[in-house]
Each structure stands twice: as structure tokens, then as C-alpha cells.
Amino acid sequence: MKFRSQPLAEEIRILAPAKINLFLHVTGRRPDGYHELYSLMCPVTLFDTLVLRVQKRGIQLTCHHPGIPSDETNLAWRAAACFLDNLKTREGVHISIEKRIPVAAGLGGGSSDAAAVLNALNRHYGRPFSSGELMEMGLSLGADVPFFILGRPAIAEGVGERLTICEGLRRFFLVLAAFPFGVSTADVYKNLNLGLTNCKKANTSFALENGQDFDILRYLCNDLETVTIRRFPEIEATKTALMNHGSVGALMSGSGPTVFGLFETAGKRDSAMHLLSTSTKWTLYAAELLVQTKG
Numbered sequence: 342m343k344f345r346s347q348p349l350a351e352e353i354r355i356l357a358p359a360k361i362n363l364f365l366h367v368t369g370r371r372p373d374g375y376h377e378l379y380s381l382m383c384p385v386t387l388f389d390t391l392v393l394r395v396q397k398r399g400i401q402l403t404c405h406h407p408g409i410p411s412d413e414t415n416l417a418w419r420a421a422a423c424f425l426d427n428l429k430t431r432e433g434v435h436i437s438i439e440k441r442i443p444v445a446a447g448l449g450g451g452s453s454d455a456a457a458v459l460n461a462l463n464r465h466y467g468r469p470f471s472s473g474e475l476m477e478m479g480l481s482l483g484a485d486v487p488f489f490i491l492g493r494p495a496i497a498e499g500v501g502e503r504l505t506i507c508e509g510l511r512r513f514f515l516v517l518a519a520f521p522f523g524v525s526t527a528d529v530y531k532n533l534n535l536g537l538t539n540c541k542k543a544n545t546s547f548a549l550e551n552g553q554d555f556d557i558l559r560y561l562c563n564d565l566e567t568v569t570i571r572r573f574p575e576i577e578a579t580k581t582a583l584m585n586h587g588s589v590g591a592l593m594s595g596s597g598p599t600v601f602g603l604f605e606t607a608g609k610r611d612s613a614m615h616l617l618s619t620s621t622k623w624t625l626y627a628a629e630l631l632v633q634t635k636g
């Protein structure tokens with residue numbers, strides 16, 4: 342494989358965003374146990390920071406977060422190993438991760454770190470792989486990784502690998518309410534009873550095809566809430582609290598337990614943050630949807 346490398350000492354600094362699922366319908370279960378989705382995913386302005394330094398040999402990783410492995414099981418490490426193997430180079434990389442995205446929280450932090458490494462190494466080596474090839478590598482690491490490689494609001498289908506860019510999404514401001522501990526995505530899917538899910542599937546094709554403004558508030562729904570709320574009833578109370586403090590819509594993200602509230606202005610979001618911070622044990626983050634504004 343032909344590729345162009347840069348000087349080894351160069352430091353590559355990247356921001357890896359979290360995501361939320363504005364809707365998430367589970368439409369079926371595959372024979373291998375994975376679930377088919379129809380989900381609108383959007384990056385949000387809460388970031389991990391990764392610093393990469395390409396080196397002569399070997400992969401090393403530092404991350405001081407107690408819930409995150411610093412060895413070859415870290416998704417960022419696995420992404421680097423996968424990329425360098427495919428490139429057939431013996432060069433290695435040192436990765437350091439400053440973790441801000443809550444872990445096992447339904448915000449996709451590990452997948453985002455992995456995608457950030459794949460994208461950054463591909464740029465560093467002069468783009469030897471197409472985005473389709475990068476997404477294939479990403480999918481071998483996790484179902485959400487292709488979305489983060491794309492890095493834009495998108496409808497995800499299949500297990501998450503079939504992506505359609507969603508243009509007409511309004512910019513909303515967010516409060517993210519994170520629980521003090523996480524849930525296992527695998528457990529949530531395992532405990533899902535498809536007979537109990539009753540989200541009305543959003544008909545987004547018209548808006549998607551026409552690039553029209555997309556009224557997401559009509560479609561907020563997450564089939565995985567049926568599982569995670571059973572275990573953490575506080576999720577429901579947190580959604581209600583957000584709605585009582587000016588949110589125009591509130592939902593659990595992904596497999597949870599993080600809940601997000603959507604606000605029309607930064608001011609309304611900030612006053613809700615202020616009022617809720619005195620009364621909740623959840624950790625609150627102010628953020629906004631990462632959408633491309635027109636014009």
C-alpha cells in the first residue's frame with residue numbers, strides 16, 4: 342500500500358464529539374443477535390480530546406479515567422491497530438485521551454474515540470483509504486463507529502452502518518443529564534422485548550429528500566427506554582424535570598441512562614441548568630446539536 346507519512350514527531354490533536362439518538366426504533370433482530378435500527382443520530386458539543394503521536398514502533402495509550410482501559414482493549418487502541426495493520430506499516434502511535442464524555446452512558450464516547458483515531462491516521466498518511474473503507478474498519482470495532490466517521494447528523498439503519506445524511510435538522514441547545522454509573526449496551530439489547538416497543542416509526546424520507554426543516558419534536562422516541570427505565574425509574578423523573586424547566590422535548594439517548602432535554606435558546610437551556618443543578622444528583626452538561634447551519 343502506497344502512503345505518504347509526515348514527520349514522526351508531529352502531534353495530532355483531535356476533538357471527538359458525543360452523540361445523541363433523537364429517535365431510535367428497533368425494527369428487528371438478526372440471527373447473530375444484533376438488532377436492526379432506524380435511528381436519527383446527531384453529534385453534540387461535548388468532546389473527548391485525543392492527542393496522537395506517530396512513532397517508529399508499537400501502540401501505547403494513556404487515559405487517566407478509572408472506567409477506561411489503557412491497554413489493547415481500549416477502542417482507540419483497537420482502531421489504531423486495525424488501521425496500521427490494514428496499511429501494512431510497522432509504524433506505531435502513542436494516543437492520549439482526555440475523557441469528558443461520560444462512560445457507558447449512551448453517548449457513544451468509545452466509538453467516537455475510535456472514529457477520531459481512524460480519521461486522524463487516514464489524514465496523517467495522505468488518505469490511503471476511502472471513507473467507505475474507513476467505515477468498514479470502523480464497523481468491525483463497533484456498530485456506532487461508522488456514524489462518527491461520517492461526523493454529521495444521519496439516519497442510521499442496519500445495525501448502524503447504513504447512513505443517510507440528514508440535512509434539515511434545526512439547531513437545538515441541550516442539557517445532558519448523566520447518571521453516576523453506566524449501563525451495558527449488550528445487556529440492554531439482550532433484555533429488549535420487541536413486543537413491548539411501540540414507537541411510531543418516523544416518516545423522514547420526504548424531509549430528507551427535500552433538505553427541508555425537520556420538526557424533530559414530533560418524532561422523539563426511543564425503543565430502548567422500555568428496558569433501561571425499568572432498571573432506573575429516575576430516568577422518567579429526569580425527563581419530567583427537564584420538561585418542567587422549559588425543555589421542548591426530553592428523551593433517553595441510545596441505551597442510556599443519559600437523558601437529554603432540547604431547548605430553543607441557549608438562555609433557556611442555561612436557566613434550566615441553573616435551577617436543576619441544585620435539585621438533582623445527575624451530572625448536567627450544557628451542549629448543543631452539531632448541525633451545519635444553512636447560508
Ligand SMILES: C[C@@](CO)(OP(=O)(O)O)[C@H](O)COP(=O)(O)OP(=O)(O)OC[C@H]1O[C@@H](n2ccc(N)nc2=O)[C@H](O)[C@@H]1O
Binds near residue numbers: 362
Ligand atoms: C444503542 C446504541 C445506539 O446508537 O448506542 P449506545 O447506547 O451504545 O451509545 C448503538 O446501537 C450501540 O452501538 P455500539 O455501542 O457501537 O454497539 P457494539 O459495541 O457494536 O455492540 C455492543 C453489543 O450491543 C448489541 N447490539 C449493538 C448494536 C446493534 N445494532 N444491535 C445490538 O444488538 C450486541 O449485543 C453487541 O454485542
Ligand SMILES: Nc1ncnc2c1ncn2[C@@H]1O[C@H](COP(=O)(O)OP(=O)(O)O)[C@@H](O)[C@H]1O
Binds near residue numbers: 443450452
Ligand atoms: N476509548 C474509550 N472510551 C470509552 N469507553 C471505552 C473506550 N474504550 C473501551 N471502552 C469501553 O467501552 C464500553 C462502552 O463505553 P462507551 O462508548 O462510553 O458507552 P456507550 O456505548 O454507552 O456510549 C465501556 O465499558 C468502556 O470501558
